[in-house]
Amino acid sequence: xxxxxxVDRILDAAEELFAERGxxxxxxxxxxxxxxxxxxxxxxxxxxxxxxxxxxxARFLTPFCTALEEAFDRLxxxxxxxxxxxxxxxxxxTSTLVEMPRQHDRSIAIYMRLQGLAYTQSxxxxxxxxxxxYSHTFxxxxxxxxxxTPELSAVERYWRNQFVLGATAFTLSSSDALxxxxxxxxxxxxxxxxxxxxxxxxxxxxxxxxxxxYGNTKESDSGV
Amino acid sequence: xxxxxxVDRILDAAEELFAERGxxxxxxxxxxxxxxxxxxxxxxxxxxxxxxxxxxxARFLTPFCTALEEAFDRLxxxxxxxxxxxxxxxxxxTSTLVEMPRQHDRSIAIYMRLQGLAYTQSxxxxxxxxxxxYSHTFxxxxxxxxxxTPELSAVERYWRNQFVLGATAFTLSSSDALxxxxxxxxxxxxxxxxxxxxxxxxxxxxxxxxxxxYGNTKESDSGV
DNA sequence: TTGTGTTTCAAACGTATGTTTCAAACAATT
DNA sequence: AATTGTTTGAAACATACGTTTGAAACACAA
Numbered sequence: 001x002x003x004x005x006x007v008d009r010i011l012d013a014a015e016e017l018f019a020e021r022g023x024x025x026x027x028x029x030x031x032x033x034x035x036x037x038x039x040x041x042x043x044x045x046x047x048x049x050x051x052x053x054x055x056x057x058a059r060f061l062t063p064f065c066t067a068l069e070e071a072f073d074r075l076x077x078x079x080x081x082x083x084x085x086x087x088x089x090x091x092x093x094t095s096t097l098v099e100m101p102r103q104h105d106r107s108i109a110i111y112m113r114l115q116g117l118a119y120t121q122s123x124x125x126x127x128x129x130x131x132x133x134y135s136h137t138f139x140x141x142x143x144x145x146x147x148x149t150p151e152l153s154a155v156e157r158y159w160r161n162q163f164v165l166g167a168t169a170f171t172l173s174s175s176d177a178l179x180x181x182x183x184x185x186x187x188x189x190x191x192x193x194x195x196x197x198x199x200x201x202x203x204x205x206x207x208x209x210x211x212x213x214y215g216n217t218k219e220s221d222s223g224v
Numbered sequence: 225x226x227x228x229x230x231v232d233r234i235l236d237a238a239e240e241l242f243a244e245r246g247x248x249x250x251x252x253x254x255x256x257x258x259x260x261x262x263x264x265x266x267x268x269x270x271x272x273x274x275x276x277x278x279x280x281x282a283r284f285l286t287p288f289c290t291a292l293e294e295a296f297d298r299l300x301x302x303x304x305x306x307x308x309x310x311x312x313x314x315x316x317x318t319s320t321l322v323e324m325p326r327q328h329d330r331s332i333a334i335y336m337r338l339q340g341l342a343y344t345q346s347x348x349x350x351x352x353x354x355x356x357x358y359s360h361t362f363x364x365x366x367x368x369x370x371x372x373t374p375e376l377s378a379v380e381r382y383w384r385n386q387f388v389l390g391a392t393a394f395t396l397s398s399s400d401a402l403x404x405x406x407x408x409x410x411x412x413x414x415x416x417x418x419x420x421x422x423x424x425x426x427x428x429x430x431x432x433x434x435x436x437x438y439g440n441t442k443e444s445d446s447g448v
Numbered sequence: 449t450t451g452t453g454t455t456t457c458a459a460a461c462g463t464a465t466g467t468t469t470c471a472a473a474c475a476a477t478t
Numbered sequence: 479a480a481t482t483g484t485t486t487g488a489a490a491c492a493t494a495c496g497t498t499t500g501a502a503a504c505a506c507a508a
Binding site for chain 1: 414419
C-alpha cells in the first residue's frame with residue numbers, strides 16, 4: 001500500500017503542475033516536492049520523466065475512453081437504424097468529458113489543459129504513445145462524425161473536425177480563467193455545463209456551414 | 225551594417241526554431257548555431273532570452289497590426305453607415321494574416337504557430353508584453369465583432385468569441401502537422417489559404433448559431 | 449597612424465536539470 | 479528471529495542551460 005500511495009501522490013502532483021506550467025517547465029524536483037516524496041522515487045517507479053508524462057495521461061485517458069465507448073454504444077443503440085445526428089455525437093463527447101472528472105473529484109480544467117498540451121507541446125513520444133493507445137476510440141468518434149455529416153467531403157470534414165477539437169480544447173482548458181474574466185466584466189457566472197451548452201450548438205452549426213467551392217478540389221471523388 | 229546583419233540572422237533563426245520547438249525547448253546555442261553567430265551575441269544585442277522572444281514577436285506583430293488597422297479602416301469606410309458584417313470582419317483578419325508573411329518571403333505557418341504558442345505556452349512576460357503593445361488593435365477587432373452580432377447577448381458573445389479564438393489559434397498553430405497528417409491519409413495537400421477559407425465560414429456559422437434559452441439567463445438586460 | 453567606440457569570440461561561471469548510486473528502512477515469508 | 483525482495487533517502491553525477499567576462503578584431507573619425 002505504501003507503493004501505490006507514493007505513485008498516486010506523484011501522479012497527482014505531476015498532473016496539476018504539468019497542467020498549469022507545461023512539461024518542460026515542470027521539473028521533477030517541483031513534482032516530488034509538491035508530492036512530499038523523494039526525488040529518486042520518480043525514476044524508481046516510472047523509469048523516466050517521459051514515462052511519467054505518459055502515465056499521467058494514461059490514468060485519466062483510459063477510463064475516459066472506456067466511458068466514451070459505452071456512451072457511444074448507447075447512442076448508436078438509441079438512434080438505430082439511423083446513424084446518430086451530429087449534435088448528439090458532440091453532446092455525448094462533451095458530457096462524458098464533463099462527467100468524468102467529477103467522479104474523481106477533480107477540476108475538468110486540468111484534464112482539458114493536459115489534452116491541449118498534448119496537441120501543442122511537440123513531445124514526439126507523447127503523440128506516439130497516445131496514438132498507439134487510444135486511436136481506436138478516436139477513430140470511432142471520427143467515424144460517427146463522418147456518418148453525421150455525409151454532405152461534407154473528406155477534406156472539409158477533416159479540417160472542420162480540427163476546428164471542433166481546437167475550440168473545445170482551448171475553451172475548456174482555460175474555462176476557469178475565462179469564467180473569472182467574464183465574472184469580473186459582467187458579474188455573470190457560467191458553470192461548466194452551461195459553457196458546454198453554448199459550445200455544442202456553435203460547433204454543430206460550424207460543422208454544417210455551407211460549403212465553399214475551390215478551384216483545385218476534385219468534386220468527383222468526394223466520397224473517399 | 226555588421227550589427228543589423230547579426231541581429232537579423234539571430235531573429236530569423238530564433239523565429240524558425242521557436243515556431244517548430246517552442247520557447248523552452250529551444251536553447252540559445254541552437255539559435256546561435258543555426259544563425260552562424262557567436263553565443264554571446266544574443267545577450268549582447270538583446271540582453272536576455274526573454275527579450276529575444278519579445279523581439280521576435282514585435283518584428284512581425286507591429287507591421288501586422290498596422291496593416292490590420294488599415295484594413296479595418298477600409299472595411300468600415302466601405303460598409304458605412306452600416307457596421308461591417310461578421311464574415312467580412314473575420315475575412316479581413318485572416319486575409320491580412322495570410323498576406324503579411326508573403327511580403328517578407330516567409331512561410332505563414334511560422335507566424336501562425338508563433339501566435340498559437342503565445343496563447344498556449346504560459347510565458348507570463350510574453351503575455352504582458354503583447355497586451356501592453358497590441359491591446360488597441362485587439363480591442364478594435366472585438367468591437368467590430370460585437371457590432372456584427374447585435375443579436376447575441378453579452379454572455380453568448382463572450383463565449384463564442386472564445387470558441388473562435390480557440391479554433392483559430394489551435395488549428396493555425398498546428399497547421400503544418402495537421403496538413404501532413406491529412407496528406408498521409410488522403411494524399412491531399414491543403415495550402416494555408418485554403419485552411420483559412422474553410423475556417424472563416426465555420427466560425428461565422430458558429431457565431432450565428434441559433435440561441436438556446438437557459439433557465440438562469442435574464443432575458444431582459446441582454447443589451448449590456 | 450592613432451585613438452575610440454562597437455562588435456565578435458572562446459572560454460568560463462553559476463545554476464538547474466534528469467538520472468544514478470548505494471546504504472538504510474521497511475514489509476512479508478519462512 | 480532471520481532472510482528476502484521492495485521501497486525510501488541523502489548525496490552525488492554528468493550534462494545542458496542562460497549569462498558574463500575580457501581580450502581580440504573591427505570600423506571609422508581625427
